[in-house]
Amino acid sequence: MTFQPPAPLLPPQRILMGPGPSDVPASVLQAMARPIVGHLDPFFLRVMDESRDMLREVLGTTNTLTFPMSGTGSAGMETCIVNLVEPGDRVLVAVHGVFGGRMAEVARRAGAEVVTSESSWGRAVDVDALRAAAGGEAFDLVCVVHAETSTGVLQPLAPLRALADDLGALLVVDAVTSLAGVAINLDEQGVDAVYSGTQKCLSCPPGLAPVSFSPRAVERLERRKTPVQSWYLDLSLIARYWGGERAYHHTAPIQMIYALHESLRLVLTEGLAARQARHERVGAALCAGLQALGLKPLVPPEERLPMLTTVAVPDGVDEAAVRRKLLTTLNLEIGGGLGPMKGRAWRIGTMGSSATIANVLLCLEGLRAALSLGASDAAAAALAAYAE
Amino acid sequence: MTFQPPAPLLPPQRILMGPGPSDVPASVLQAMARPIVGHLDPFFLRVMDESRDMLREVLGTTNTLTFPMSGTGSAGMETCIVNLVEPGDRVLVAVHGVFGGRMAEVARRAGAEVVTSESSWGRAVDVDALRAAAGGEAFDLVCVVHAETSTGVLQPLAPLRALADDLGALLVVDAVTSLAGVAINLDEQGVDAVYSGTQKCLSCPPGLAPVSFSPRAVERLERRKTPVQSWYLDLSLIARYWGGERAYHHTAPIQMIYALHESLRLVLTEGLAARQARHERVGAALCAGLQALGLKPLVPPEERLPMLTTVAVPDGVDEAAVRRKLLTTLNLEIGGGLGPMKGRAWRIGTMGSSATIANVLLCLEGLRAALSLGASDAAAAALAAYAE
Incomplete structure (x- = not known):
């Protein structure tokens, strides 16, 4: 018996008011339908450069290491953690919803010694309790979710930056839902590593995870004694493709990056x-x-x-x-x-x-x-x- | 000074005869431009089921655990390795090009004890040499690239299956370039875990990595004593989204899966x-x-x-x-x-x-x-x- 392929897709026209994906503008959808080119095509290299420039503008940063990872927001989370953590490193995670809990889990799987402090779900992080959980000891990373998609809470970053300074730690921020919807200003806020997703306030389909690392975070990367446990997410390798060297790592998701380019263009045309x-x-x-x-x-x-x-x-x-x-x-x-x-x-x-x-x-x-x-x-x- | 966004993208119309991506049919590009829906929308759940059925047909398998990972082919490679390897496991890798070398590196980063045997680049694997490298000891996995994209060699799988049997190992196959271009027939060939990419003979844009695990491979997954080091690629979690439970893990790349659906439809309409x-x-x-x-x-x-x-x-x-x-x-x-x-x-x-x-x-x-x-x-x- 021959297999009968199904009919072509005719998706319904929804209005998306869930926690993401959000509605995607027609010009972003059309960007995906444009002709594909190779991942080392001179045209595509320009698309990469322009996308990175726009991403920096939207993030409020001059960080060199700024580009979209080839996965969804959770891949961005894992990218930040596995690149910054070596086995035995100490990671302090503020948990006040599902995504803080996920960061702690990802850090544990990366071999970190993880300390968490759980605040009430539906409220901002209790920074005093988080400081108490740290017990006056040094930490390598402090991790927090800027916009908790599970609860709807906006987390002020300044008190976390102050705590990270006191603990000698880098500040890692989940900006999946916040990016382009509320101010983030990475450099001004002193964020060392950030990840986001495309399917929230950027209104691009899901599939990419913008990340950005401060010079201090890059320095930490360069000082690693052990290889990053994930080859796919190893920023030291991927930065060679997004940088001047253009060294092949994996085949970039061309059409998704067209879509990101167009969605960033729309964000900056509207004005942040x-x-x-x-x-x-x-x-x-x-x-x-x-x-x-x-x-x-x-x-x-x-x-x-x-x-x-x-x-x-x-x-x-x-x-x-x-x-x-x-x-x-x-x-x-x-x-x-x-x-x-x-x-x-x-x-x-x-x-x-x-x-x-x-x-x-x-x-x-x-x-x-x-x-x-x-x-x-x-x-x-x-x-x-x-x-x- | 205000940032000036660049102009909209107008990609050139290339003819892609590189090692991938390949040309994408108009109907696949148009599928990506169709309206987005949520990742738990009843319509999308049907798209997932149909895509999985078609993927099984193209792979020649009835494996339950068959679906596309949300990343490119290299994410598929890492998925197979990190889900099947626990620290100290023994992995034998046939290297006869760049991608065999990459498998060995990924396995090392997953904590495996890796033994490689390098055959001449541009020739099929020297299976006798590989057997000699194994030194008569037991192995957990034997890994091989079916179609080495770096050299252009097609690797017969039967001798590798026989060797894996002798070593008590599962057979892991890279089918990134071979899928839908040469016969693969997973079940008939006794392949335990396979990964592929979308941008080669499926003629879908890059961004997804189909994987499939045999019942024996799933059993190995279920017997793990340690968590999979990657949360993003943990098949035990993702299988709950692709299975009847529909448990949220990460937001699926909706538009990419529309494209995969259409490209599989075209493959099966042409006939494998x-x-x-x-x-x-x-x-x-x-x-x-x-x-x-x-x-x-x-x-x-x-x-x-x-x-x-x-x-x-x-x-x-x-x-x-x-x-x-x-x-x-x-x-x-x-x-x-x-x-x-x-x-x-x-x-x-x-x-x-x-x-x-x-x-x-x-x-x-x-x-x-x-x-x-x-x-x-x-x-x-x-x-x-x-x-x-």
Whole structure:
């Protein structure tokens, strides 16, 4: 019996308001459909240079070692850890959600001696508790998540930088969800290593993980006594491809880098400050509307992420059924809770191209209908907050 | 001073006859431009299932653990090694080109005790020498490259399977360049773990690494005493996303998987046997034409890859200048030599969509002009070999 191949794909046109991926602009999708060239083609080398320049601008850095890794955000996390950790190194991880926990796990697998301090999920890191966990001893790395996608919390970096200084450590930051949505300014904030993803506020499809290392982090790389445990993620090898030498390491994902190039172009054409302000206003509109519906955002206003709002599921509501209803009736995706918040929270993303007031109004109306709530002034509340 | 974003990308339309990426059909490029959906969207779950079914068909296997990893071919190599190796495990690697050497390096970094046996580059593995290197001791893995992209050699797998049986080892095969271009038939050949890439004979852009593990390999995974050193590549976690549980691990590269789906569809619509026969005829045509031009294929006919031909650079010729000339005058990419063959060989790919007699004739004519050779019957020789 001959195998019958399936029909060509005709994906539905969704509106993506989950925790990522976000909606992708048409010009980014079209960039992927442009002709492929070789990974050492002079044209592609220019694409690499331009992408790196734009990435530095968006990250707020002059770091030489700045480029996208050929994997998703989690590959970026692993890149930062395995390149900076040698067996027995001491790593302090602030855990206040799923992704902090993941950093600790990745560091353990890299042979680090890991100390964690768990703060309340849904709140910023308790830096005093983290300092106490460090016990006055020296550390090699302090790791923190800038925007916890599992809880919706924005973490101020200054107190972590101060703690890292006191411990003699480098500061490693997860900026998967924050990049291009809130200010990051690597150099100003003194971040030593950062990783991100493409499918959040950059509004590029998932598949690449931008990373950037400060000169101090590069120095640490160069002083290693043991090889990086991952050949695929070894920055000392990959930097020779992204640098002047253009030495082959692995075949770069050409089409994904076309998409990143176009998405960075759109970010910088909009303007980084304007894009961040848009995220701020749209996030505020969503929260105001949710509250007008009688729903409760889980994070206090001063610690909330503008691009990802977690909201409590009302008692007795089947949260998955609500999400299914939004998807089937409105083609609208929102996210469920992760880890201990599973079944108890929704995660509503307003990231990149998905961050529009129209999407917010649709989402509010959809939730009102799915939850069979009565008439409300949620739309008016959202519009008022958006206009502020 | 404000940063000025660069212009949108307008890539040249190349003809890719290097060692990969190969030309990508329009419908595969268009698949990437289709609307993005979430990584847990019911539509995407169907895309995953269909892609996995097609991948099994192309690999010739019923292996449950069969799916694309979110990285390029080298990530597939690392996946197979780090999931099957625990510190101190014994790994025997047949090295007869760059990629065998890379497997040995990856295994060392995973903590394996690695024994290698280096055969002549440009020839199949000397299995007797490999057996002698094993010294009659037990091994956990035997690793070999099916199609050495650095030399153009096709490696018969049966003698390696026999050796692995004698040593009590699993057989790990690099099928990056061979998949969909020559027969692989995993189950029939008794391959325990295989990895491939998308940018060779599948004619999909680079960015994914299909892997497949036999039940014995899965059993080995399940018996591990230590965690897999890479969290990103840990198959026990990723199998929970590709399996019925659909547990979130990392955000799948949606658009790349659309592209893989379409490229597998095209492979199976052409028919695997027909596609392999096409590679065979086009490869024979290229070799016949090159010989008519007076150029020397480096691999003996019975060990030659149909989809990648290595040919000696004539004495006194600047090989890079020839490649530049082909690129600038004909938009035609061919590859240079890798490792010790750098400067001494060209690598000409006839992979997937690039495997056409028209491309062969263009390449022959381009080389004739670039090398200032006189009139020749190379085209006639190629056409005759193609018709056979």
